[in-house]
Amino acid sequence: MIRLILLGAPGAGKGTQAERVADTYSIPHISTGDIMRKAVADQSKLGAQVKEYLDAGQLVPDELVINLIRERLSSDDCAEGFLLDGFPRTVAQAEALDRTLSELNAPLTHVLELDVPEQMLIERLVKRGEESGRSDDTEEVIRERLAVYNEQTAPVSDFYSKSSRLVKIDGTGSIDQIEQAIKEKLN
Numbered sequence: 196m197i198r199l200i201l202l203g204a205p206g207a208g209k210g211t212q213a214e215r216v217a218d219t220y221s222i223p224h225i226s227t228g229d230i231m232r233k234a235v236a237d238q239s240k241l242g243a244q245v246k247e248y249l250d251a252g253q254l255v256p257d258e259l260v261i262n263l264i265r266e267r268l269s270s271d272d273c274a275e276g277f278l279l280d281g282f283p284r285t286v287a288q289a290e291a292l293d294r295t296l297s298e299l300n301a302p303l304t305h306v307l308e309l310d311v312p313e314q315m316l317i318e319r320l321v322k323r324g325e326e327s328g329r330s331d332d333t334e335e336v337i338r339e340r341l342a343v344y345n346e347q348t349a350p351v352s353d354f355y356s357k358s359s360r361l362v363k364i365d366g367t368g369s370i371d372q373i374e375q376a377i378k379e380k381l382n
């Protein structure tokens with residue numbers, strides 16, 4: 196049984212690795228960023244609530260994301276495990292996740308963090324912006340997202356480190372090498 200969160204800065208490769216891992220272990224890949232980008236594209240009520248935050252590279256309010264994740268984790272397909280990508284992004288989200296999972300009797304089995312130096316993050320994000328056209332991969336928004344990460348999300352690693360749950364993985368190698376390193380930790 197794998198109930199995993201994948202931590203790491205924007206550009207650390209979470210999304211790429213999350214897809215591969217979820218595929219290998221046949222578990223749902225739950226990306227809060229993907230859910231919210233889709234909501235914006237679909238022009239749903241949620242989309243209208245979150246669009247300005249995504250465009251500015253800022254975090255959507257905790258309550259909104261926490262409710263979204265609580266609902267998602269309660270659905271049937273998560274009974275066999277799951278992979279969270281992009282959540283939790285604040286200590287309040289991490290605490291809420293612990294409470295939700297304890298209610299569901301389904302504690303996390305793995306907390307992995309992809310470790311990548313900041314200069315490499317910027318290079319990767321600029322390149323991704325050129326290739327994918329993701330609207331928040333412009334240089335100005337990239338800098339804002341990294342600042343938000345350092346201020347609000349880096350403490351999440353300390354939160355898991357304090358409870359001896361954090362396992363760091365070198366995120367500087369090739370996609371295949373990193374995938375291998377993750378699987379070694381999971382097996």
Ligand code: AMP
Binds near residue numbers: 227248281
């Ligand atoms: P991502 O695709 O994970 O980089 O997320 C893209 C954007 O979605 C972020 O810059 C935030 O605006 C928003 N977002 C995604 N996950 C969260 C979260 N857990 N808490 C708050 N905002 C989030």
